[in-house]
Amino acid sequence: MPLTLRESRMRQVSAVRQKNxxxxxxxxxxxxxxxxxxxxxxxxxxxxxxxxxxxxxxxxxxxxxxxxxxxxxxxxxxxxxxxxxxxxxxxxxxxxxxxxxxxxxxxxxxxxxxxxxxxxxxxxxxxxxPCQSADSSEAxxxxxxxxxxxxxxxxxxxxxxxxxxxxxxxxxxxxxxxxxxxxxxxxxxxxxxxxxxxxxxxxxxxxxxxxxIKAPEAIAGVSERMNTMKCIQLLEGLSYKCLQGDVNAEVSAVVNDSRKLAEGCMFICIKGASFDGHTFAEEAAKKGAAVLLVEDPVDVPETVTVIQVESTRYAMALVSAAWFGHPAKELTTIAVTGTKGKTTTTYMIQALLEKAGHKTGVIGTIEVVIGDKHIAVNNTTPESYDIHRYFREMVDAGCDAVVMEASSQGFKLDRTAGIEFDYGLFTNLSPDHIGPNEHKDFAEYLSCKAMLFTQCKKGFANLDDEHFEEITAKAVCPVQTFGLAEGANLRAQNITLTRDTDFLGVDFDVSGLLNGRVSCGVPGTFNVHNALGAICVALEMGADLSMINEVLRTFTVKGRVQIIPTGYDYTLIVDYAHNAVALESILKTLREYHPARLISLFGCGGNRSKLRRFEMGEVSGRLADLTIITSDNPRFEEPQAIIDDILTGIKKTDGEYISIIDRREAISYVMHHAQPGDIVILAGKGHETYQEIKGQKYHMSEEEIVQDVLDGKY
Structure with missing residues (x-):
C-alpha cells in the first residue's frame, strides 16, 4: 500500500534521527x-x-x-x-x-x-x-x-x-x-x-x-536530552483538551514522579495503586512545571498549562515516544508474552539474532541489556517512559533490534501503548497473577495477554497451548504457529533427552519453516516450545540451521534451569519457578531424566495469593521425592505463617518434606544430604540476588550461597 503523507514524514524523521x-x-x-x-x-x-x-x-x-x-x-x-x-x-x-x-x-x-x-x-x-511549509499540501x-x-x-x-x-x-x-x-x-x-x-x-x-563538549549533569530518571520540545509536539496522536495555558509551551523534561520535578517539565499525573499524581499538581506548579497532564481538573496558577486526557497512563506512553524521537521506529522490535518461558525465549532470540549479525538489546525480568551495559530492573515490563528511554539508548549504542518481555501487567497499564512490534511471540497461558494487586480474574489476564496480537505486524503462537484459539481470536496480524502438533508451521518431533552430571539438554527434529535436527542445552519438552518460538523469529532475521545449533547447544540463562557445578555426583539447578504451573512443569521435566531422587527446595512470597502456596505445596509433594520448604521473599508477612500455608497443600500428598525457615541453612542442608544421581532444584528465586523482608531488600544470591557451602562456610 502507498505510504500516507504522515507515514512518509515519520519515516523521514526516523531516518534523519538515526543519521544524527x-x-x-x-x-x-x-x-x-x-x-x-x-x-x-x-x-x-x-x-x-x-x-x-x-x-x-x-x-x-x-x-x-x-x-x-x-x-x-x-x-x-x-x-x-x-x-x-x-x-x-x-x-x-x-x-x-x-x-x-x-x-x-x-x-x-x-x-x-x-x-x-x-x-x-x-x-x-x-x-x-524534514520541515513542512506553511502550505500543508506541500511535501x-x-x-x-x-x-x-x-x-x-x-x-x-x-x-x-x-x-x-x-x-x-x-x-x-x-x-x-x-x-x-x-x-x-x-x-x-x-x-x-x-x-x-x-x-x-x-x-x-x-x-x-x-x-x-561537556553535557550538563542530568537529574537521574528525568531526561537525558539537552533540548526542549513544544507541548503540542508531545501530544501528537492524542485526544486532549487544553483546560488552561498554551499548548505551544516549551517542555524541558517529562516526569511522572514528584521527586524528579524540574523547571519547565511536563508532569504527568498518574493514578497509581498507592498514590494519585493529581495530589502533587500544586507542588509541581510551585517547582516550575510548565505543563500538567491530567485526567481530572486541578487547581494551579494560570501560568501553568493544563492538558486533560482520558488516560494519563496511555498518554504517557505516546508522550514518551515523542520525547525520545520515536526510537522504536529505528529498531526491529520483538515482544514475547506468556505465563512461562518469556525470559528463556527472550534470551534465546537475543543470542540467535546476535549470531545472525544483529546487535540486539533486551528488556526483561532479569535486566535491561544495552550493548555491554546491564541494568537491573524491578518490573518485567518497565514504565513506558523507561521503555522509550531504553530504546533511545539502544539506538544510540548501535543496536538495530530489541527483544522484550511483554507482561500482562504491562499491557493492562498501557506501558507498551503506541508501539507496533515487528514480531510478537506467545509462549503459553495458565492461571497466574490473579489477585487484588494484579488481575481480578483469569478472563482479564487472558484478555491482556491477547493484546499482543493487536499491536504487532506478525505473530507466532504456540499451537499446543489450550488457550491458543482465545489468544489469537482478535489478532489483527498474520500469525504463524509452532509446536508438537501436526499442522504447526514449525513442528518438533523425535524429542530425546540428554544428561550428564552438569548437563541436561534436549534434541529434536524440526520441519516446516526449517528442516533438520536441533540440539538445545536447556532441558525439557517445555523448552522445546521456547526454542521453536525463538527459531521462528530468528528465521525472519536471517538465521540458518547451523547458526541455530551453534547457539542453542551451549545456551543458558541466569536463573532459568541454570545448572550450578558442584564437583559432586548430583545435579544442582537454580530456577525461577515461583508458581504451581512453573514448578509442576520443571519437576515433570526433571523427572524425565530419571534421577535417583528429585529434591525440591522452595518458598512462597509474602503479600501474594495464598492459593499459590497451597498449590505449590501440593505439586511438590506429589512430584518430588523430598521437599524442603523455606523462605522466599516474606515481605511484610511472617515466614512461618507462609510455610504453614504451604504445609496445608503438601500434607494432602504422600511426599516427604521438612521445613527450614532460613534459606541459607536450607540450601546447606540439601547440599550436604544430596546423594549421587540426585537432581536438586532450588526454585523460586532464580536470577534474584536479594531477599525482601519487612520492606527491606537484603543481598542474597543462591549462586554465592552454593559456593559458600562448597567452601565449608555453612
Whole structure:
C-alpha cells in the first residue's frame, strides 16, 4: 500500500534521527580535537610548503620566496649576478611578495575555516530535519542551516581577529615564532584564530558551545536530552483538551514522579495503586512545571498549562515516544508474552539474532541489556517512559533490534501503548497473577495477554497451548504457529533427552519453516516450545540451521534451569519457578531424566495469593521425592505463617518434606544430604540476588550461597 503523507514524514524523521545519532555525545570532544589539530596542520603546510631558507639575509615566507624568484630568473636568462645583486633584487621584491603572501595566508585561513565549520557541523549538527511549509499540501523538505557562502562571510571577522592577533604577537614578541621544518611559523595567531572559531562559530541550526563538549549533569530518571520540545509536539496522536495555558509551551523534561520535578517539565499525573499524581499538581506548579497532564481538573496558577486526557497512563506512553524521537521506529522490535518461558525465549532470540549479525538489546525480568551495559530492573515490563528511554539508548549504542518481555501487567497499564512490534511471540497461558494487586480474574489476564496480537505486524503462537484459539481470536496480524502438533508451521518431533552430571539438554527434529535436527542445552519438552518460538523469529532475521545449533547447544540463562557445578555426583539447578504451573512443569521435566531422587527446595512470597502456596505445596509433594520448604521473599508477612500455608497443600500428598525457615541453612542442608544421581532444584528465586523482608531488600544470591557451602562456610 502507498505510504500516507504522515507515514512518509515519520519515516523521514526516523531516518534523519538515526543519521544524527551516528555520533555519540561522548565522542564530541575527541572529534573536536582531531579536526582542529588536523586542519590547523593542513593550513600550516599549505601556507609554508613553498617557503624555505635561502641565500638572502631574510628568512621565512617572504624572504625565501624572493630569493627563489631571483635565482629562477638568473638561471632562466643565464644572468651573472653577484651575491650583493641577488640580495638587492630580493629586498626590492620583498614588499609586494609579503603583501601577496599575507593575502594568500588569510585566504587559505578563510577556506580552511569554512571547511572546518562544515566538518564540525557534520560531526555535531543536525543534518537537516524534514520541515513542512506553511502550505500543508506541500511535501516536506529538508531545511539546512547556513550554506557555504554565508559561512564564508561569517569567517571574515575571525580572519580579521587572527590577523590582528598575528601582528600584535609579532610586535610584542618578535622572533618568537616556532619553527616547523626550518621555517618560521606564526603559530600563535593561527592557533588562537582556530580556537576562537571553534568556540564561537554558529550556523542557522547549530551552535557549538562548551556545553556541546561537556553535557550538563542530568537529574537521574528525568531526561537525558539537552533540548526542549513544544507541548503540542508531545501530544501528537492524542485526544486532549487544553483546560488552561498554551499548548505551544516549551517542555524541558517529562516526569511522572514528584521527586524528579524540574523547571519547565511536563508532569504527568498518574493514578497509581498507592498514590494519585493529581495530589502533587500544586507542588509541581510551585517547582516550575510548565505543563500538567491530567485526567481530572486541578487547581494551579494560570501560568501553568493544563492538558486533560482520558488516560494519563496511555498518554504517557505516546508522550514518551515523542520525547525520545520515536526510537522504536529505528529498531526491529520483538515482544514475547506468556505465563512461562518469556525470559528463556527472550534470551534465546537475543543470542540467535546476535549470531545472525544483529546487535540486539533486551528488556526483561532479569535486566535491561544495552550493548555491554546491564541494568537491573524491578518490573518485567518497565514504565513506558523507561521503555522509550531504553530504546533511545539502544539506538544510540548501535543496536538495530530489541527483544522484550511483554507482561500482562504491562499491557493492562498501557506501558507498551503506541508501539507496533515487528514480531510478537506467545509462549503459553495458565492461571497466574490473579489477585487484588494484579488481575481480578483469569478472563482479564487472558484478555491482556491477547493484546499482543493487536499491536504487532506478525505473530507466532504456540499451537499446543489450550488457550491458543482465545489468544489469537482478535489478532489483527498474520500469525504463524509452532509446536508438537501436526499442522504447526514449525513442528518438533523425535524429542530425546540428554544428561550428564552438569548437563541436561534436549534434541529434536524440526520441519516446516526449517528442516533438520536441533540440539538445545536447556532441558525439557517445555523448552522445546521456547526454542521453536525463538527459531521462528530468528528465521525472519536471517538465521540458518547451523547458526541455530551453534547457539542453542551451549545456551543458558541466569536463573532459568541454570545448572550450578558442584564437583559432586548430583545435579544442582537454580530456577525461577515461583508458581504451581512453573514448578509442576520443571519437576515433570526433571523427572524425565530419571534421577535417583528429585529434591525440591522452595518458598512462597509474602503479600501474594495464598492459593499459590497451597498449590505449590501440593505439586511438590506429589512430584518430588523430598521437599524442603523455606523462605522466599516474606515481605511484610511472617515466614512461618507462609510455610504453614504451604504445609496445608503438601500434607494432602504422600511426599516427604521438612521445613527450614532460613534459606541459607536450607540450601546447606540439601547440599550436604544430596546423594549421587540426585537432581536438586532450588526454585523460586532464580536470577534474584536479594531477599525482601519487612520492606527491606537484603543481598542474597543462591549462586554465592552454593559456593559458600562448597567452601565449608555453612
Amino acid at each position: 545519532n551516528l555520533w555519540g555525545r561522548h565522542r564530541r570532544l575527541g572529534v573536536c580535537l582531531l579536526l582542529t589539530g588536523f586542519l590547523v596542520l593542513l593550513m600550516m603546510i599549505l601556507i609554508f610548503s613553498f617557503s624555505a631558507q635561502d641565500a638572502t639575509r631574510s628568512s621565512g615566507l617572504s624572504g625565501g620566496i624572493c630569493g627563489q624568484i631571483v635565482r629562477a630568473v638568473q638561471k632562466l636568462f643565464g644572468l651573472d649576478l653577484s651575491r650583493a645583486e641577488i640580495e638587492q633584487w630580493s629586498q626590492w621584491l620583498e614588499a609586494p611578495v609579503r603583501k601577496l603572501a599575507h593575502f594568500t595566508e588569510y585566504a587559505v585561513f578563510s577556506f580552511v575555516t569554512c571547511i572546518h565549520g562544515l566538518m564540525l557541523r557534520l560531526a555535531f549538527g543536525r543534518q537537516g530535519m 516536506p523538505h529538508r531545511k539546512f542551516g547556513a550554506g557555504f557562502a554565508p559561512l564564508l562571510f561569517k569567517t571574515i571577522p575571525f580572519c580579521i581577529l587572527y590577523a590582528v592577533t598575528d601582528e600584535i604577537h609579532q610586535y610584542f614578541v618578535p622572533g618568537r615564532s616556532c619553527r616547523l621544518f626550518d621555517v618560521g611559523v606564526d603559530s600563535l595567531g593561527i592557533l588562537f584564530g582556530a580556537a576562537l572559531f571553534l568556540l564561537t562559530v554558529q550556523t542557522q541550526k547549530v551552535k557549538i558551545w562548551i556545553k556541546w
